[in-house]
């Protein structure tokens with residue numbers, strides 16, 4: 001095992017060594033030791049990218065447009081002056097967001113006029129980017145069960161000028177059977193062990209990490225993904241993502257869906273310009289679906305959080321076992 005300066009749990013590091021390709025291990029481990037470079041995106045529901053970049057630059061923020069992004073920019077690594085104190089932030093013209101999160105929405109690629117389900121929505125970073133990509137046209141059902149997070153989600157959506165989303169305070173696991181086959185696009189940004197957010201200098205960030213916790217997350221994630229898949233229209237697109245490295249929270253969750261629903265198919269996609277590895281097809285002696293190599297793991301660096309992304313579709317006419325919609329489905333948005 002490599003010598004580490006970090007305070008990360010030894011077992012966590014051992015697992016990483018089994019997950020990340022050897023050539024990327026040092027960079028991955030270093031990513032826990034260094035603060036992330038701050039990244040903002042312009043919210044085009046409130047202003048143009050050029051206008052807001054120019055305004056912030058005139059206020060002394062040395063923005064560096066993010067390669068391959070039409071709306072994001074980074075600041076120098078050690079930049080201290082907070083963007084949260086600017087008028088652009090208060091007026092919802094910018095949102096601070098890690099670019100891996102932005103890529104999740106880009107991969108799901110919602111279109112104006114579609115019906116979209118965001119199953120784990122708070123604080124709303126991805127909901128608001130979904131709305132931005134949709135030009136505030138269509139419908140987004142944004143689900144979040146945790147009370148204070150639900151109100152934070154609502155406040156963020158208001159600040160960011162999102163008019164296309166409606167919040168539902170409920171458990172995502174109960175959504176699928178209420179509104180089977182309703183949505184064109186579904187995002188499951190699942191609650192997870194948040195392993196890519198661990199920081200070596202902040203022992204609190206990983207104080208509760210344990211393999212038991214991973215198993216707990218995995219059980220919940222499998223039920224959330226089943227619910228999400230049930231809510232997906234045949235031919236629709238579902239993106240499952242987490243900021244965990246644990247295969248139990250990623251490939252194994254999708255594998256459980258594929259086993260249960262033969263009509264679920266992984267859709268290949270490409271993300272040029274980010275360090276990445278294909279999804280794993282084997283973990284701790286267990287062989288997983290070969291198609292999981294079409295999932296993608298973003299490997300962390302100074303800018304990007306580690307992320308797992310898997311795009312799924314529901315085969316048409318295969319007869320998903322969705323069942324009839326319940327009576328209380330009427331409360332859900334209709335197109």
Ligand SMILES: C[S@@+](CC[C@H](N)C(=O)[O-])C[C@H]1O[C@@H](n2cnc3c(N)ncnc32)[C@H](O)[C@@H]1O
Nearest residue numbers: 120121122123124125126146171172189190191
């Ligand atoms: C990774 S965070 C989502 C971040 C959000 N998508 C964003 O981009 O701003 C996961 C969220 O899932 C919520 N959550 C936890 N249990 C849930 C459940 N049973 N159903 C739906 N959401 C749940 C958590 O409270 C948390 O807000």
